[in-house]
Amino acid sequence: MKRRSTFAVTAVGAIAALLISACSSSSGTSSASSGSSSTTTTGFNAGITSVVNPSSKTGGTLTYDVRGTPDSFDPGNTYYAWVLDFDHLFTMPLFGYKSCPGSCGLQIVPDLATSMGTTSDNGLTWTFHIQSGVKFENGTVVTAQDVKYGIERTYDRSVLANGPTYYQALLTDPTYPGPYKDRAKNLMGLTAIQTPNATTLVFHLQAPFPDLPDVLAFPSSAPVLPSADTGTNYQLHPLSTGPYKFKSYTLNKQLTLVPNTEWNAATDPNAKQLASQIIVNLNVNQADLDNRLIAGDADIDAYGAGVGPAAQAKILSNPALKADADNPVNGFARFVYISTKVAPLNNLHCREAVEYAADKTTLQTAWGGPIAGGQIASTIMPPNIVGYKSFDYYTALTKPGGNVTAAKAQLAACGQPNGFSTNMAYRSDNPQETAEATALQASLAAVGIKLTLKGFPSGPYYTDFAGDPAYVHSHDIGLAGGGWGADWPDGYGFLDELLNGNSIAATGNTNISEINDPVINKLFTQSNTATGAARTAIWSQIDEQAMKDAVILPAVYQKVLLYRNPAVTNAYVQAYYGMYNYAVMGVNS
């Protein structure tokens, strides 16, 4: 709040300063040159379950437009979903997600690594081997030391501020300062990772963590050649190990990639080198971008958040355009936290009354409807998470308009037969969440639950308001709008921060319901040692238990309307990202 008001004063002042001074066809597609194409598959949503226009044709220019700018193209300094997807064109992290449509794309597979690694020391030590013969774009062979250095540099947040901080949280030696502080002294100084030879990496963990390969699927585990590291300027030309390399990059404006001649397809089966050039136009106006897509001037909106409202209407009303669109879930869930600490919602039956009474169709409409908003949710995890299981405890799917009878029965069991009053926090600068709060207020009123809406700005929402348990208790915040997207597509990545009792924090709390259910906590503990199907089963058990506890009211599994230029080949939605797989696309004339 303070930062915003300060900023407003500054902005007004800047304008005042200006006033004082006043007082005195390159096209999106081009011809393909060689190769062959196989049977064309197309149609609305074809890209969710199959490869659209499968082809091995090479040549042509592939044009990506992006509505915004990247947080950084430095593989060690990014957290944006579209950049994580896009980075595979020029980086090879230790792991990745298998390049294929449908749920197959949720499968984690080795990328630079040769296998999924081995653990020892009761899960505290992981050993990985990397492929030999992988080269940087300058011809230098990649070594394990380069991978270690790539990870080391992410420790210095004053240089690389944007990426996740899992290494510091998981590995021993969490206070390692990074190689920039004293380059000569600390280069390769991270004791948590050892490199006994040029192809072996040994990671030492503070505690067992079965999802370590998922952490190593972030681009930050891609190798960085120490002599080529230019610190904050590395984003302008990261040394490629992928199928493409930087030809030119004007910060936040345009990136041009060309084939990396040192790349070997045999070492990188999850990426392809088809187009002879890839152009990325950044910070393109959304309306202009949508029109360029439909006109064929651009091939794909790499941002992956879907087309704007005007283009949605145009695409959905035109069968020819609709056949070139996909409407996948993008891995993000929208929901409402229900507090277990604020009376009378500390009573399970009162929480269940809210679950039953909510009109899910109006919540869906608030988020943009079934196409641009999402699919009505009955579980906490969305379908593109490993461990997802469909169930419906509160008739969200069978009676989406709300189940008044069941809600009233629960109110009676709760000792509040005429309803009760409570407050709901929401982000007032988010129009959809505001609409959601208003819709929920209306549907709960039908059973006598009086909801008073309390809007807060997004910036301090989790630090000062909904995410501050003391504030929640003192201001009787019974419900709070929320949403979640996992850093990797399994139940741990999605559920731990929301439902683990250990996640309750004094500020920045994401377990806003403050659920501390011993059953759930025990399942999380078991997940640290379980493997395979047994571990996957734990995620749905946690999801079901949390829904039985009625601590979250699911609204929608978020969906987006993506459009692909029909000239694009090998187009499909990579389930993990909920957007097209940019590493395998080509273009036809």
Place this chain on the structure above:
Amino acid sequence: MIYFIIRRLILTVFLLVLVSLITFAIFFLVPRLAGQTTYQLAAQYVGRNPIPSEIKAVEVKLGLNAPLYLQYGRYIKGIVAGTHYNNGTDVSYCPFPCFGYSFRNDQPVWPQLISDAPVTLSIAVGAAVLWVIGGVSIGVLSALRRGTFFDRFSMGIALAGVSLPVFFTGLIALELFSYKWSLFPNVHYVGITTNPLLWARNLILPWITLAFLYAALYARLTRAGMLETMGEDYIRTARAKGLPERQVVVKHGLRAALTPIVTIFGLDLGLLLGGAILTETTFSMPGLGEFTILAIQNQDLPEIEGVVMIASFFIVVANMIVDILYAVVDPRVRF
């Protein structure tokens, strides 16, 4: 005349220093008065989940914990001669003219401004030529044919031009001429040195859109000025002397009517060179306007500061040129 120009140059430098002082105070003094600590300011450079020692290191490196007058001195030194950022273990150099480092990109601000400037320059200058020629011509003709269909029609169009915002006319222009009829397909910025023809072709719509707004304004101003001037006694005298009507209109009427137009033109062009925000956003042209929008969205103070300074520079210089032109036209201004 020389003394006048020197005086104006000194005043221009003084104004720029004043603007820099105010801008600096707004970005670094006002937040402090509002309760923001230098530690919090430094935290904006370090991203999410930073550890306190890293924030402290940035605070020391950028000198944010130094007295404000020292920081301002360093800021001016950076602009004039470049500066070093140093916290003992981490040293980096920001070359002349240094406007600091972006919070978001951790890159010096000046090279970004410079790389954006050609886009804005291309849009603003091209549009300015169109609107001056179009606006003044229509204004003169309307004044000379006052009350005719042409006058009413052109002034009606001018009213529409003034009323319709660029993001509306721009989107309509794109929809019709680029997407529907494909007269200007795939509009995007191409550097003049890369392909001059494509540069001009892709800028025609932005030029026309922007010029439509300004030409309308200039047409109305010129018409009003001409109507007033053509009613003056000296115009009647000129006609009585037997001067050809063309000479009366152009040499005696238009010259006098243009004086206020020149003043406004200087200001308008100066402002536009600081960023044609709506035009650049509508046509997705990556100039100073888009840079400004991004900087504001990211609350990137050094970038905003840089934009304010460069926009101020253009406005002040444009004003100076206008003042000098005034002095040429009217010697009384020199004293």
